[in-house]
Amino acid sequence: MDKLFKNVVNIFNQACKKADISKTIHTILKQPKNEIIVNFPVRMDSGEMKLFKGYRIQHNNILGPYKGGFRYHPQVNLDEVKGLAMLMTLKCSLAGLPFGGAKGGVKFNPKDFSISEIEKITRRFVHALGDNIGPNFDIPAPDMGTGAQTMNWMMDTYLNTSGSLDRQCLKGVVTGKSVKVGGTKGRAQATGYGVVMCIEEWAKQHNYKISDKTFIIQGFGNVGSWAAKRLDSLGAKVVAVNDCAGTLYMKEGVPVRQLTEYIAENGSIAGFMGQELLSREEFFSMKADVMIPAALENQIGEKEAHAAQVELIAEGANGPITNRADEILAEKDIQVIPDVLANSGGVIVSYFEWLQNRSNDYWHEHHVLEKLQDKIIKAYHIVHDLSIELDVSKREAAYIRALKNIDEVYNERGIFP
Ligand SMILES: NC(=O)C1=CN([C@@H]2O[C@H](COP(=O)(O)OP(=O)(O)OC[C@H]3O[C@@H](n4cnc5c(N)ncnc54)[C@H](OP(=O)(O)O)[C@@H]3O)[C@@H](O)[C@H]2O)C=CC1
Numbered sequence: 001m002d003k004l005f006k007n008v009v010n011i012f013n014q015a016c017k018k019a020d021i022s023k024t025i026h027t028i029l030k031q032p033k034n035e036i037i038v039n040f041p042v043r044m045d046s047g048e049m050k051l052f053k054g055y056r057i058q059h060n061n062i063l064g065p066y067k068g069g070f071r072y073h074p075q076v077n078l079d080e081v082k083g084l085a086m087l088m089t090l091k092c093s094l095a096g097l098p099f100g101g102a103k104g105g106v107k108f109n110p111k112d113f114s115i116s117e118i119e120k121i122t123r124r125f126v127h128a129l130g131d132n133i134g135p136n137f138d139i140p141a142p143d144m145g146t147g148a149q150t151m152n153w154m155m156d157t158y159l160n161t162s163g164s165l166d167r168q169c170l171k172g173v174v175t176g177k178s179v180k181v182g183g184t185k186g187r188a189q190a191t192g193y194g195v196v197m198c199i200e201e202w203a204k205q206h207n208y209k210i211s212d213k214t215f216i217i218q219g220f221g222n223v224g225s226w227a228a229k230r231l232d233s234l235g236a237k238v239v240a241v242n243d244c245a246g247t248l249y250m251k252e253g254v255p256v257r258q259l260t261e262y263i264a265e266n267g268s269i270a271g272f273m274g275q276e277l278l279s280r281e282e283f284f285s286m287k288a289d290v291m292i293p294a295a296l297e298n299q300i301g302e303k304e305a306h307a308a309q310v311e312l313i314a315e316g317a318n319g320p321i322t323n324r325a326d327e328i329l330a331e332k333d334i335q336v337i338p339d340v341l342a343n344s345g346g347v348i349v350s351y352f353e354w355l356q357n358r359s360n361d362y363w364h365e366h367h368v369l370e371k372l373q374d375k376i377i378k379a380y381h382i383v384h385d386l387s388i389e390l391d392v393s394k395r396e397a398a399y400i401r402a403l404k405n406i407d408e409v410y411n412e413r414g415i416f417p
């Protein structure tokens with residue numbers, strides 16, 4: 001089984017060499033600054049006490065407060081969260097945000113717990129983290145298995161336990177909250193929309209008419225479903241969706257809104273419109289124009305890369321392609337828009353939420369989405385141009401650009417001895 005942190009560090013090492021990053025900066029960045037692990041007890045509905053393990057990995061904060069999501073998933077582990085935290089440092093730097101990188105999570109499957117148990121787990125986790133998070137220090141956000149409701153509980157717990165009277169500014173302790181409690185319009189759709197905005201830009205460069213193309217999406221949660229909605233509005237056909245239950249294939253295109261509603265009610269694609277599901281293997285070998293992995297890391301390994309029959313992969317998920325698979329895809333001339341660029345829409349709009357919380361001035365949705373488009377398209381062209389100039393993949397170009405920004409800041413500030 002590939003390890004995410006190792007995969008990310010391999011590309012980081014290559015990029016450091018190509019970007020001529022000093023040994024000192026390489027040494028600072030190759031491990032996270034802080035690895036926080038908490039074990040905390042929570043009383044279940046049955047009265048039983050259960051112990052949970054939570055992580056917050058703070059990779060680097062030279063550019064600003066640590067920033068990155070919290071994941072609730074049974075596979076959460078230290079290696080995974082370290083890899084995800086390093087990706088956040090690179091993602092924020094590439095997007096030009098005044099944030100560093102962090103990631104966290106709790107190892108459990110939310111599907112096995114009641115809403116009130118999930119609320120208690122969330123509140124106890126925030127309590128256990130204490131001052132390790134804060135609106136000017138480390139700002140969590142949603143990731144797999146968490147969403148606006150989780151962020152609302154987190155903010156509420158932090159406000160009630162921090163001891164500070166500055167309720168307004170403290171709202172920015174987490175982003176991705178619901179709009180009524182201080183979230184921004186546009187955050188829910190930001191990551192999925194951002195992925196498609198990158199695909200739209202790629203399409204313009206390749207004289208590619210999106211409305212004539214077929215798309216396949218792994219994962220139909222926050223990222224996958226919003227990407228599908230934007231594709232649908234552009235007239236494109238999403239012909240297959242894969243989740244843990246299997247692969248839904250509909251030749252004429254999946255009815256995106258109905259599927260979103262169905263999953264919200266039933267928890268998965270199983271049973272949708274009476275369709276028989278295909279296998280995971282059939283998803284990864286399906287002939288289509290574009291694939292959007294929007295689930296877990298390491299989904300496209302050697303086998304899936306050999307089987308792939310698409311022209312472009314836009315990484316909605318973090319780290320969905322292993323190092324070896326990256327090489328195979330390059331040999332097959334399958335292009336990749338890398339995670340640190342393609343899924344940066346989420347953290348970009350999180351930044352807008354944080355700004356709105358600080359100023360107490362809330363923006364229209366169209367303004368948020370316009371600003372998102374400006375930022376992500378700017379990053380897209382920086383990556384594209386650099387990949388041509390240096391003759392490297394878009395992933396390497398993205399890492400190189402992000403590392404150069406960080407290197408420059410360290411060099412101008414100097415390093416504390
Ligand atoms: N939310 C955000 O703003 C951002 C998310 N990302 C990344 O995007 C990815 C998805 O996140 P998000 O949409 O928020 O998560 P969600 O929890 O909303 O959705 C996850 C989706 O992935 C599916 N999934 C999980 N495990 C598997 C598997 N083994 N095989 C197939 N499908 C699977 C789930 O299906 P099932 O119900 O069957 O488990 C579900 O459809 C993650 O990699 C995350 O790090 C990146 C940037 C920002």
Ligand SMILES: O=C(O)CCC(=O)C(=O)O
Pocket residue numbers: 067068069070091139140141142143175176318343344346347348350
């Ligand atoms: O919105 C954020 O702050 C972080 C989103 C995230 O976790 C990610 O981009 O992987």
